[in-house]
Amino acid sequence: MDIERLSKSQIVLLTLLVSFVTSIATGIVTVSLMDQAPPAIAQTVNRVIEHTVEKLVPVAGQPAASAQTIITTEKTVVVKESDLVAAAVERARPSLVHLYTSISENATFLGIGIILDESGSILVDLSSVSDVEQPVVALPDGTRVRSFVTWRHKGVGTATLRVATTTVEGKELSFTPAKLSVVRPTLGQSIVALSGKNIPRIADGLVTALIPLALETGLVIDTNISSDLVMPGSPLINTEGAVIGLSTSVSRATSQEGFMAASSLLPESESGE
Numbered sequence: 001m002d003i004e005r006l007s008k009s010q011i012v013l014l015t016l017l018v019s020f021v022t023s024i025a026t027g028i029v030t031v032s033l034m035d036q037a038p039p040a041i042a043q044t045v046n047r048v049i050e051h052t053v054e055k056l057v058p059v060a061g062q063p064a065a066s067a068q069t070i071i072t073t074e075k076t077v078v079v080k081e082s083d084l085v086a087a088a089v090e091r092a093r094p095s096l097v098h099l100y101t102s103i104s105e106n107a108t109f110l111g112i113g114i115i116l117d118e119s120g121s122i123l124v125d126l127s128s129v130s131d132v133e134q135p136v137v138a139l140p141d142g143t144r145v146r147s148f149v150t151w152r153h154k155g156v157g158t159a160t161l162r163v164a165t166t167t168v169e170g171k172e173l174s175f176t177p178a179k180l181s182v183v184r185p186t187l188g189q190s191i192v193a194l195s196g197k198n199i200p201r202i203a204d205g206l207v208t209a210l211i212p213l214a215l216e217t218g219l220v221i222d223t224n225i226s227s228d229l230v231m232p233g234s235p236l237i238n239t240e241g242a243v244i245g246l247s248t249s250v251s252r253a254t255s256q257e258g259f260m261a262a263s264s265l266l267p268e269s270e271s272g273e
Contacts (some may be wrong), residue, residue, distance in 0.1 A: 003112075004044075007272070010125075010184075010265055014125060020149070020162065022161075027040070031080065040070050041181045049196070057106055057165060059178065060245050063156065064200045067270075071096075080270065081190065081239075084190075084239040085190075085192055085202075085204055085239060087174075087233070087241070088237055088239050088240060088241040089192060089194065089200075089202055089241070090241075091179075091240075091241030092178065092203070092235065092237045092241045092242075092243065092272050093140065093194070093200065094140050094176040095114050095115045095176050095177060095178035095179075096112060096113075096114060096115075096140065096194060096200075096235070097112070097113045097114070097115060097122055097130060097137050097138060097139055097140070097235070098111075098112060098113075098136070098137075098138040098177075098197070099111050099112065099113055099124060099129065099135050099136065099137060100135070100136040100138060100152075101132055101135070101136065102136055103136055103146070107136060109131065109197050109230035110128045110129060110135060111113060111124060111125050111128030111129075111231055111233040112124075112125075112180040112194070112232065112233035112234050112235070113125075113137070113161065113233050114233075114234060114243055114246070115175050115176060115177050115178055116160070116177055116178070116236050116266075117175070117177050118175050118176075118177060119162075119166070119175070120147075120162060120163035120166060120175050121150070121160055121161070121162055122137060122147065122160065122161040122162075122163070123158055123159075123160055123161075123167065123233075123246065123265060123266070124158065124159050124161060124232075124233045125157060125158065125159075125232040125246065125247060125248045125249060126152055126154065126157045126158055126159040126249065127157060127232060127234040127248070127249035128202070128232040128233055129149060129159055130159075132134070132145045133148075134147065134148055134164070135149075135161060137161065137163060138164075138241050139175075140154060140176075143168055143171075144164075145163050145164065145165060145168055145173065146163070146164040147161040147162060148162060148164060148166055149161055150162045153167070155213075155218065155250070156213075156218045156248060156250050156251075156260050156264050156265065157248030157250035157251065158232065158246065158248055158260065158265055159250040160172055163216075178235070178243045179242040180240075180242065180243050180250075180262045180265070181238060181240065181242035181243065181244050181245065181262055182261075182262050182263040183244075184210075184219075184263070185207045185210065185221050185238075185244055185245075185261065186207065187207055187209070187210070188206055188207060189206065189207040189238065190204065190205075190238070190239050191204070191205060191206065191207055191221075191223060191225075191236050191237065191238060191244065191245075191262075192204045192205075192236070192237050192239075193205070193225050193230055193234050193235070193236050193237075193247070193259070194234055194235050194237065195229060195230060195234045197229075197230045197231070200248060201229065203226065203229040203230070204225075205224045205225040206223065207221055207222070207223060207225050208222050208223055208226055209222035209255075210222070210261075211254055211255065211258065213250075213254070213264075218250075218261065218263075218264030219261040219263065220250075220251045220254045220255060220258040220259070220260060220261065221236060221244065221245045221251075221259045221260075221261050221262075222254075222255045222258045223257045223259065224257065225257050227256040227257050228253070229230065230247050230252075231247065232247060232248075232249070233246060233247060233248075233271065234246070234247040235247075235260040242262065244259075244262050245259030245260055245261050246259060246260050246262070246265055247259050247260075248260045266271070
């Protein structure tokens, strides 16, 4: 075939073929490079999702079954890691509570907890409430209510609280349960720790190790988040806003930057996705 004598249609088809082959080659090279990149680098790359939509449109003046034109539309959506983190934090915050020694505004801060169900069960670090008979729970809207311990799991360092009442001054209290993910974390996974005594604070990082407990079936998620930014009971969430871990005395004894995995936090009868 003499390339200089190609018709316009043949030139267009040849151009499309070259473009198609080039795109495939570029994709293969990109995937190969991303597979070899360290997690710390790969996690900062924007996530790009391409959607290709094809639809058949009948040609004017021609029978619909005999002549149709394919219209292809490509839509590219860029999802930034920072946007995922911000959305995850917003989903998790309504399930976060703070613990104090009393109802008083000057009460001593004890730690953080997460709401487990709509009836007012709260999961906390056992060491934060071990010396307090009736810890006071400060809900996301600022309402403070007394609670009592209903269950202790010394093996992983957690306790479950139950609020003493579901109404305050005639107002029905509302509880937004956290989403617990018992899916095993992966090395290099992006995570966020929630903390803050007076104002909300976050610290993001990566899963750096998965440490099985020696005498328990539990698992400690080690991270590169500074221990100075973590409080007793600080939850660890993924980029979907699900809680995958909790800072407890047992996890911190294993690693100062460690969190007890969600799969270890509750008895088998109480655990869930």
